[in-house]
Amino acid sequence: MKTITCDIWQFVRLMDLLEDQPEGPAFRQWAEAWTELDARLAELAATDHEAYSELMMDRQITLDCPGKSVRDDAARAAERVIGRLDRALNQAPRGDLADSLAFEKREMEDLLVRLKAGA
Numbered sequence: 001m002k003t004i005t006c007d008i009w010q011f012v013r014l015m016d017l018l019e020d021q022p023e024g025p026a027f028r029q030w031a032e033a034w035t036e037l038d039a040r041l042a043e044l045a046a047t048d049h050e051a052y053s054e055l056m057m058d059r060q061i062t063l064d065c066p067g068k069s070v071r072d073d074a075a076r077a078a079e080r081v082i083g084r085l086d087r088a089l090n091q092a093p094r095g096d097l098a099d100s101l102a103f104e105k106r107e108m109e110d111l112l113v114r115l116k117a118g119a
Contacts, residue, residue, distance in 0.1 A: 002118065004071075005062045006111050008037070008055055013108065017077045026073035030063055037061070068118075075115040082108050 006014075015034045018027040027034075044052035065071050085105040092098040 002065045002071075003062050004065050004074075004111075004114060005060050007057070007107065008059045008061055009057055009104075010108060010111050011037070011061050011063070012041070012056070013081045013104075014074055014077045017080050018073070024073045025067070025069040026071075026077065029066065029070045033061065033063065071115050071118060075112055078108055078112040078115060082112065 011030075011034075015027070015030065015038075018024055018030075019034070021027060022031070041052060041055065044055060065074075082105060085101055085108060089098060089101040089105060092101055
């Protein structure tokens with residue numbers, strides 16, 4: 001079975017969009033992992049901000065991608081995330097926020113390429 005590895009924050013961005021269509025192939029495939037991770041992030045956000053940040057930004061998740069439909073669904077979500085980041089970046093003043101948004105956009109574009117390539 002093919003897999004894809006991404007940063008936790010990227011997975012969160014994707015799933016935030018994918019959960020709007022829970023019948024979609026990517027959401028169905030990753031729902032269990034999402035439920036567990038979302039609960040863990042909520043717990044850490046309330047109790048240990050440093051551990052929350054570390055999990056969100058410094059950890060990765062490997063996801064099963066058993067078919068083209070899962071990758072295509074995830075790629076569409078990644079494209080929407082990139083669009084949102086692009087709009088936010090265009091409105092952000094120069095500085096740390098713009099730098100963070102530019103970083104997220106580049107990383108999401110990389111994930112999109114990997115999703116489309118089936119890597």
